[in-house]
Amino acid sequence: MASPVIVPFGDDAVLVDLREPPGLRSARRARMLAGALQALRTGMPGLGEPIAAAANVLLPFDALLLDPERVTALVEPLLLVLPADPGPTPGAREHRIEVAYGGEAGPDLVTVAAETGLAPDEVVALHASVEYEVLFLGFAPGFAYLGELPDALRVARLATPRVRVPAGSVAIAGGATAAYPQASPGGWRLLGATSTRLFDPGAVEPALLRPGDLVRFVPV
């Protein structure tokens, strides 16, 4: 495994690239690092909110109070003590999300089955057989990247993204699966749909799924 690097991201952020294959472990490490950086913010004026993603953390800062060298010096000691695998997140919640697979709501189920050499009901069974972890949120409000997807279900995203993916669509792409909280353009392969509300901007906790939470899809 290559060692992490810290590179400038413009004049007011650095990117901490863990330089490991994106997956469950890399996301957990990124999340733990972001948590440690978040805890440093109170004593370090100018340090912004860290954004943890697949295998990296973006750390913005006020360019007039800090510079990439000082921020790098802040991050380096944390990388030295970052565990190889932090394990499950304490306090993670468990969610069961009901999914109607196939049909109009899952227009890609048949092509995914053809590409993976599985029958459509085998695709469904496999997709619903795993307890996924929320790796990170991104792309859209409440959009949780869930991993890891079973290797047998790894397919490429659509060459040409759909202009409109309906809200609630449950989809896969690469090593991840997700449910679309809102209607949006999207290139993931749609297996089905859920009626669970995934994002409510007026709620105390707007996003149903938080980083580290565990998710199981239940066919209905």
Add this chain to the structure above:
Amino acid sequence: MSRPEPTRGLLDVLEVLEVLDPGVLATVQDGGRPGLGALGVARGGAADPASLAVANLLVGNDAGSAGVEVTFTATFRAIRTVTLGLAGADLGAVIPDTGEAVAPGASVTLAAGATLQLRGPAGPRPGEPGAPRGCRAYLAVPGGVAVPEVLGSRATDLRGGFGGRPLQRGDRLAGPGTRLVRPPARWTGPTPRPRGVIQVLPGPHAGDIGDDAIAALASAAWTVGAASDRTGLRLEGPAVPGLAAGELASLGVLPGTIQVPPDLRPIVLLADCQPTGGYPVIAVVATVDRPALGQLAPGDRVTFRVVTQREARAAAAREREAFADAVAHLREAASWDDLWHGAGG
């Protein structure tokens, strides 16, 4: 300086402006929702936050108060006599009743019933190639536009579908209803102008892509594409080197990030960009030039100049100092005015 709380109660809120014509897109925007990336929520807010700040400061508001972001054209009618702060691009604002032209960077008091028309930038029509003329102006009302706060902000999140919707004809915007008329004010500080040359720093993947990548970005003349919006500017020009698809783990991105998607035409992310992206980041726009990105419109010509960390930081420091001086100047003028009124003048 204390500020009335815009949503304290219905009785304290008064309708001040009616939208007669919203143009292609007019939205309520403020400083946005920084720090909610972990929820997948975009930072959002004004596409040109420096101009929103100027509009607000002209009427005594905090820099990040909610105002109206106008794109190219719009017309408003004053429901009651009100002072507005106007800043950003010169969209040919006039008060048709009096024929008075209103330049950006000044406050203007509209009499009840009067209209303010933003007729659009002078020069070639939008979409025709040329030097950037700016496309967004900001209107501030004293105390800020009173719309409900969602996730700590009054900004309209078009992609997320919350915090309001694009303004429509007949919408009536409210303000807090106290001190709606303010003394005339003029901005003397740096004006965030539309810029045809944008300063950038090499991005975290510039090295992975190859040494020729940043040179390709900096040596080409780009045209802002028609599909550009508040999420990002799609640049038309030569292909720049990128990375093979699927090589990259998703990473956090910010307004000003320049990505290279599989079609190898760069995208400059703007205010409404999602908090994470999956494309290699070839360059990042220097903080000092980010407000100017919000003024670029389809058809505008733009080039990129690579600067060092030191240059970017020095430019940001100069800009912020000049901005602070101008804010102090405005506040001083306002306090003299308060004294004058207090003395019965």
